[in-house]
Amino acid sequence: xxxxxxxxxxxxxxxxxxxxxxxxxxxxxxxxNPATLGHVLVVPRRHVADVMSAGADxxxxxxxTARRMARWVVAAFGAGGVDLVQANSDGSVGNQTVFHLHVxxxxxxxxxxxxxxxxxxxxxxxxxxxxxxxxxDHGRRDPETTLGLASTTS
Numbered sequence: 001x002x003x004x005x006x007x008x009x010x011x012x013x014x015x016x017x018x019x020x021x022x023x024x025x026x027x028x029x030x031x032x033n034p035a036t037l038g039h040v041l042v043v044p045r046r047h048v049a050d051v052m053s054a055g056a057d058x059x060x061x062x063x064x065t066a067r068r069m070a071r072w073v074v075a076a077f078g079a080g081g082v083d084l085v086q087a088n089s090d091g092s093v094g095n096q097t098v099f100h101l102h103v104x105x106x107x108x109x110x111x112x113x114x115x116x117x118x119x120x121x122x123x124x125x126x127x128x129x130x131x132x133x134x135x136x137d138h139g140r141r142d143p144e145t146t147l148g149l150a151s152t153t154s
Contacts, residue, residue, distance in 0.1 A: 002047040007100035011045050021069065025061035028069050031104065036112050038073040040105040042066045049099045050088040058101065066103040079107035083117075 089096035
């Protein structure tokens with residue numbers, strides 16, 4: 001637990017929250033600033049700042065609980081869909097405001113005001129290919145990469 005972390009304080013019971021679900025690795029609770037009806041946050045019990053510093057076990061546990069919450073919010077609220085949002089930031093860009101790994105489970109409704117996350121626009125195919133190559137090259141050097149596309153693509 002990190003003493004100055006709001007989500008750690010919720011996990012420990014030091015701060016109140018409307019808990020929805022919990023297991024040995026994760027806690028799911030209602031967002032106090034909901035974007036839509038049924039907006040849930042899923043966090044690991046252990047403090048970890050973001051997805052890049054999370055161990056695979058914490059990330060997989062959060063993902064499994066977020067998936068379960070997605071099913072629950074769609075069924076409970078009759079939502080037309082759900083967005084799972086996981087933001088990371090170094091503090092200068094991105095949209096992470098609480099530096100404890102969390103996934104927003106956002107039920108989506110036909111009349112909600114969220115809109116699309118971006119406006120898709122066709123990009124230069126050469127730029128897309130170059131970006132893919134950069135990622136594959138990086139993946140080959142990443143110590144956490146397991147055998148897969150990055151290790152076999154040339």
